Amino acid sequence: MRKPILIAATALIAATGFGSAASAQPMAYGHHNAGRPTPVRDANIRNDIWQLNRNIDRAVARRTISNREATGLRRESAQLQRLYTSYARNGLTRAETNTLRARVDRVQYALRAERNDRDRRRG
Structure with missing residues (x-):
């Protein structure tokens, strides 16, 4: 039994x-996960946005970009943060992650361009 x-x-x-x-x-x-949200994606993008803000602050502190240039980059970064917050409510899908990744890359490229142009003017 x-x-x-x-x-x-x-x-x-x-x-x-x-x-x-x-x-x-x-x-x-x-x-x-093909399209499902994952914590790994959330953490990676959140970290990239945080790092972007930190790089902008560092460039201002080192005087490689002007305050005016930094203001424009911070505005773009804030828009990116709002978009992330909107997407992250239900977790990030792969498409949302790709959108955010492209926006992060675009702002990083703009920061690099601003640091290297040495004119201390936006654009």
């Missing part, structure tokens, strides 16, 4: 244990 209960309990534990492990794994890695 004891043996069938033990087998049934083991089967139940195995079924629930493997089911939860399989459902938890896709959220851990961003590349396993």
Whole structure:
């Protein structure tokens, strides 16, 4: 009598244990989910936006860009942050991540251009 209960309990534990492990794994890695939101994408983009703001502040502190140039870049960065906040409410999909990535790249390119033009004027 004891043996069938033990087998049934083991089967139940195995079924629930493997089911939860399989459902938890896709959220851990961003590349396993085609369009579903993942914490990895959220953290990466959030970090990139934070780093962008930090780079703008650093360029102003080093006087490689003017305050006027920094104001325009900060405005673009703030718009990017608002877009991220809007998208991140339900987690970022791959399409949203690509949109944000393109915007981050665009602002980073503009920052690089402003640092290298040495005219201390926007544009």
